[in-house]
Amino acid sequence: FAGGQPSHGALIAPNTAGSLGSFDVDKGFAMAFVVLMCLFLLAMMVRCAKLIVDPYSAIPTSTWEEEQIN
Template sequence: MAEHLHSSTLSASGANQPIPFLTLEQKAAFVFVLLLFIFLGLLIVRCFRILLDPYSSMPSSTWTDYMEKDTFDYRIA
């Protein structure tokens, strides 16, 4: 009997109240934070890839030109 009385008071009081949704500002903040987490994840992946193989991210022309200059200097001597 007490359960029936309790459930009827809850359903009667909650029937006319709409479910509160997120406001526009809260939705915008949620999307902004989600984009920041995605950006952070991409940066973390990029940093780990650079740490695992640092020479693959560097263009080969920067270090091959330097090596060619060294070999040319050795040819002169």
């Protein structure tokens, strides 16, 4: 502010009719990120619940079968 008057570079152009209306791109990216994080959290919860219910299903059978001793 020079002498109480805002500089011309500090002014923000008003929303014109040719723009996308009241859609805020930053808010859209933030909401998309939140939705993706919620989907990831839900997938991890399902995976962990399956692991808790049946922990041995995640282990290949070759690792817990008895080995042949010569």
